[in-house]
Amino acid sequence: MITLDEIKKISKLSRIEFDDQELKEIQSEFRAILNTIDRLNELDTEGVEPTYRPPLDVEELREDIVKPSLDREKILQNAPEHEDGAFKAPTIVE
Amino acid sequence: MIYLAVIGLEVHTELKTNTKIFCSCKNEFNLEPNINCCPVCVGMPGALPALNKKAVEYAIKAGLALNCEINTLTRWERKNYFYPDLPKAYQVSQAEAPVCLGGYMEIETQNGPKKIRINHIHLEEDAGKLIHSEYGGSLVDYNRGGVPLIEIVTEPDLSSADETLVFLENLRALLKYIGVSDCRMEQGSLRCDVNVSLRKEGEPLGIRTEMKNLASFKAVHRAITYEINRQTEILNSGGEIIQETRRWDDQKGRSYSMRAKEDAQDYRYFPETDLPPVKISSEFVRQVKETLPLLPKERAQKYVEEYNLPQYDAQILTSEITIADFFDECVALFDNPKMISNWIMTDVMRKIKEHQTEDIVLPINAKNFTKMLKLHQDNVINQPAAKTLFEHMWHQDSKTDPEQLIQKLNLVQISDEGELENILKEIIQNNPAAADDVRGGNKKAIAFFVGQVMKATKGKANPKTVNELIQKLL
Numbered sequence: 001m002i003t004l005d006e007i008k009k010i011s012k013l014s015r016i017e018f019d020d021q022e023l024k025e026i027q028s029e030f031r032a033i034l035n036t037i038d039r040l041n042e043l044d045t046e047g048v049e050p051t052y053r054p055p056l057d058v059e060e061l062r063e064d065i066v067k068p069s070l071d072r073e074k075i076l077q078n079a080p081e082h083e084d085g086a087f088k089a090p091t092i093v094e
Numbered sequence: 095m096i097y098l099a100v101i102g103l104e105v106h107t108e109l110k111t112n113t114k115i116f117c118s119c120k121n122e123f124n125l126e127p128n129i130n131c132c133p134v135c136v137g138m139p140g141a142l143p144a145l146n147k148k149a150v151e152y153a154i155k156a157g158l159a160l161n162c163e164i165n166t167l168t169r170w171e172r173k174n175y176f177y178p179d180l181p182k183a184y185q186v187s188q189a190e191a192p193v194c195l196g197g198y199m200e201i202e203t204q205n206g207p208k209k210i211r212i213n214h215i216h217l218e219e220d221a222g223k224l225i226h227s228e229y230g231g232s233l234v235d236y237n238r239g240g241v242p243l244i245e246i247v248t249e250p251d252l253s254s255a256d257e258t259l260v261f262l263e264n265l266r267a268l269l270k271y272i273g274v275s276d277c278r279m280e281q282g283s284l285r286c287d288v289n290v291s292l293r294k295e296g297e298p299l300g301i302r303t304e305m306k307n308l309a310s311f312k313a314v315h316r317a318i319t320y321e322i323n324r325q326t327e328i329l330n331s332g333g334e335i336i337q338e339t340r341r342w343d344d345q346k347g348r349s350y351s352m353r354a355k356e357d358a359q360d361y362r363y364f365p366e367t368d369l370p371p372v373k374i375s376s377e378f379v380r381q382v383k384e385t386l387p388l389l390p391k392e393r394a395q396k397y398v399e400e401y402n403l404p405q406y407d408a409q410i411l412t413s414e415i416t417i418a419d420f421f422d423e424c425v426a427l428f429d430n431p432k433m434i435s436n437w438i439m440t441d442v443m444r445k446i447k448e449h450q451t452e453d454i455v456l457p458i459n460a461k462n463f464t465k466m467l468k469l470h471q472d473n474v475i476n477q478p479a480a481k482t483l484f485e486h487m488w489h490q491d492s493k494t495d496p497e498q499l500i501q502k503l504n505l506v507q508i509s510d511e512g513e514l515e516n517i518l519k520e521i522i523q524n525n526p527a528a529a530d531d532v533r534g535g536n537k538k539a540i541a542f543f544v545g546q547v548m549k550a551t552k553g554k555a556n557p558k559t560v561n562e563l564i565q566k567l568l
């Protein structure tokens with residue numbers, strides 16, 4: 001069962017703001033999703049190695065050869081703001 | 095109350111591959127912002143990463159040099175946090191199945207050799223760089239974003255700031271030795287986080303704190319000393335240590351709690367399904383092992399056995415690969431390892447210390463250096479002249495053949511008996527009292543005459559010939 005506090009924590013970590021009404025809606029949707037996923041726990045996976053996708057042999061990996069990068073103009077094209085060839089972000093306070 | 099310090103490290107080193115870890119953009123330092131970037135390393139939607147084989151190879155190489163076990167199947171996870179230097183809002187890293195497991199490095203301590211255990215080594219991508227804009231806001235440069243990193247995580251086996259420094263220096267030398275990283279702290283290619291906790295003898299580990307923003311080995315040393323004192327004071331006054339991350343301020347010489355970041359500590363690792371796990375065969379590991387050079391300890395042993403050098407000398411010569419390679423080059427050109435070693439240990443090392451830089455740069459080459467040594471060995475130049483020539487070669491002219499240089503600098507030793515005899519005769523004539531002293535067996539008076547001849551010849555006289563002449567004439 002997911003609590004309202006957990007929802008708040010996740011929304012904070014995800015930088016998504018909800019008002020109280022939205023939080024309640026999200027909570028019930030979240031429950032429904034988790035219940036669906038929980039059905040997977042009914043499967044017996046005893047002794048089965050976790051597999052996310054088939055592995056690749058190390059020999060098949062990309063060779064270390066430089067290829068041209070993208071033009072900086074293109075890299076910055078969709079940035080809301082840029083300055084001196086760099087992306088511009090709000091000041092970060094540590 | 096006396097507490098024992100318990101210190102563990104997380105050392106990040108950038109690998110010197112040609113390309114980044116997940117794309118074919120160039121891996122290089124210090125350029126115009128955002129020119130080595132592509133959709134993968136700036137995190138554009140839909141871009142897919144392709145793992146660099148060399149990065150895996152280098153991680154394995156580091157693991158082998160640190161006596162680790164290499165995982166046969168290595169996997170990738172996303173580490174989630176929001177920060178502008180991280181374009182995807184997650185860093186691709188490894189948590190469950192890193193490339194290397196276990197391992198250790200042995201260091202010399204006051205109480206003899208000590209094994210510092212390595213917990214694991216994992217691969218990950220570096221983040222971009224933030225620069226403050228003079229017009230406000232932060233400027234983000236992703237050239238460094240996606241540069242391959244290894245993170246070497248030790249067990250908390252270190253017990254003092256001094257010991258930590260020795261470990262780091264050894265580790266840095268080793269990584270440079272095997273050629274996987276430049277380990278330049280000033281360029282950020284080697285970074286280090288430190289965990290410190292205190293405990294009483296025989297008691298379990300205390301609460302630890304983590305220190306960040308350590309930009310030099312000196313800062314690491316200072317920060318550990320500061321933290322040990324801080325925790326000791328808290329415990330002695332009956333307080334409790336809070337588990338936290340602290341930021342070191344090297345200018346102020348103190349650390350600050352980074353409370354603001356505590357909420358964000360939950361990294362919510364989950365599998366990176368854009369990257370398949372990688373199978374590492376024992377055959378591949380064997381091939382990587384073959385590319386490992388002789389490591390410092392083995393190389394020092396070789397010097398002791400083959401060249402009869404003292405253990406201490408061999409250790410100094412092999413502590414930095416640049417020096418060891420220079421020594422080997424010299425020995426190949428000039429068969430007098432003892433003489434080469436003596437000169438490197440004294441004059442070359444002194445010069446290196448004078449211009450202390452992070453990377454050792456030798457302005458002289460082995461060819462001319464050994465030519466100089468040979469000229470000295472063959473008595474063409476004497477000791478003071480050899481030192482003068484060395485200074486000149488180091489600071490002014492390392493290109494010209496030393497044989498030409500000694501002519502130009504007028505350093506050739508005078509061994510001609512006739513010439514030296516004439517000079518000596520004149521000195522004897524001008525110093526009859528001293529001459530009588532020599533005849534009376536006064537050793538000091540002999541030194542006086544040697545000194546006078548040296549002065550007259552501007553230090554170029556062959557001291558052996560001069561001594562023989564004094565015996566003959568007096």
Ligand SMILES: [Zn+2]
Pocket residue numbers: 069114117118119130131132133134135136240
């Ligand atoms: Zn790229």
